[in-house]
Amino acid sequence: MGDTSDVAAKPEGSERARTRGQARVGYLGPPGTFSQQAAREYAPAAHHVALGDIAGVVAAAETGAVEEAIVPLENSTEGAVTVTTDLLVHRTELKIRREVVVPIHHCLLTEPDVALEDVEVVYSHPQAIAQCRGYLEHHLPGAEAVASLSTVSAVHDMQAAGRASAAISSRRAAEVLGASVRASGIEDIPGNRTRFVVLGREDHQPTERDKTSICFDFSADGPGTLHGVLSELADRRINMHKIESRPAKSSLGQYVFLIDMEGHREDPVVAEALESIRARASSFKILGSYPQASDPAP
Structure with missing residues (x-):
């Protein structure tokens, strides 16, 4: 554990x-x-x-x-x-x-006696592989990328592979597991x-700098359906941080929408907007209200 x-x-x-x-x-x-x-x-x-x-x-x-x-x-x-x-x-x-x-700063790790030109497979979590795809294509074009359960599990997979392998993981994992750091900062986009x-079981009490996350869907599609929900925020001058969609898993073409907005669900204006969105949606769920995190230095 x-x-x-x-x-x-x-x-x-x-x-x-x-x-x-x-x-x-x-x-x-x-x-x-x-x-x-x-x-x-x-x-x-x-x-x-x-x-x-x-x-x-x-x-x-x-x-x-x-x-x-x-x-x-x-x-x-x-x-x-x-x-x-x-x-x-x-x-x-x-x-x-x-x-x-x-x-997130990724490193390329190998066993101490492995030469980079001999690496046949690179292990990591799928997200880490995607974040370093450009580096892999340029530096290890012939290596197979294989998914692991986590970036640390990738080091274990590398060590148990029985062939020349590498792992995308953290410097801390290299220290803990005795791997060699062959390159650092290999993520394709700075500021990752x-x-x-x-x-x-409960979300956070209101502070003065909060965010609220919700999800909802519609039983019937139609022109302006999503626009009507967004107007509930715009009309109240509530800033929307993010919107995305995921399959509803009920049928093809049905989606659940997720929104992060500024403010706490207990703020009167936000609470009013949430009730109006609930009335427009077929299903509606507040995922939580919580303090906004500060953005750390790269």
């Missing part, structure tokens, strides 16, 4: 538990992932629990095995992490209570960042 503790969580509010260092925060492991980095930045005094996949991280928070779950939601280069998005839309009732933005969200 990674760097966990046997101390049982107490049934107190997660905000107070985290402050006192008693909360358990689940993340996508194993230790050394960017998810662990996000968990440490969010709650450095908490017990960080490594779990095998994103669905398992969410399930741990649902069952109470951890008080909170931190999961990747979107990357500035590759967009939405669809596994997380679909869990929020279709499966879990957990709420977004915080967000953490982490700069991943936005993580913290999930819990």
Whole structure:
């Protein structure tokens, strides 16, 4: 399970538990992932629990095995992490209570005795492979890219491959697992960042700088249907940070729309807009209100 503790969580509010260092925060492991980095930045005094996949991280928070779950939601280069998005839309009732933005710097790792010209396969998480595609095409054009469960799992896969291999992972993973860093900063686009969200049973109380996330769909398509929802925000001068869509999974051509907007669901103007959107939609869900994260330096 990674760097966990046997101390049982107490049934107190997660905000107070985290402050006192008693909360358990689940993340996508194993230790050394960017998810662990996000968990440490969010709650450095908490017990960080490594779990095998994103669905398992969410399930741990649902069952109470951890008080909170931190999961990747979107990357500035590759967009939405669809596994997380679909869990929020279709499966879990957990709420977004915080967000953490982490700069992502990838390294190319090998075993110490492997020559780069001999590398036949490169392991990493699919998002990391996509973020470094240009580097791979230029420097390792003959190598096969193979998906791993995480960037740290990629190092384990590389070490167990039995042939000349490399992994895209972090410098921290190289230190932990004894791999050699052959190149650093191999992401194709400078300023690469991943936005993580913290999930819990309740979202965050209002601050003076909040964001609210919602999702909704329509049972019938028609001209201006989505425009009508957007007008509820525009008419009230509510700034929309993001809009995207995902398949509704009910039938071909049906989509769920997701919006991030400025403000807290308890703000009177935002609350009024949310009720108007709810009235227009066939299904509607508030994913959470939470403080806006500051954007860290690259």
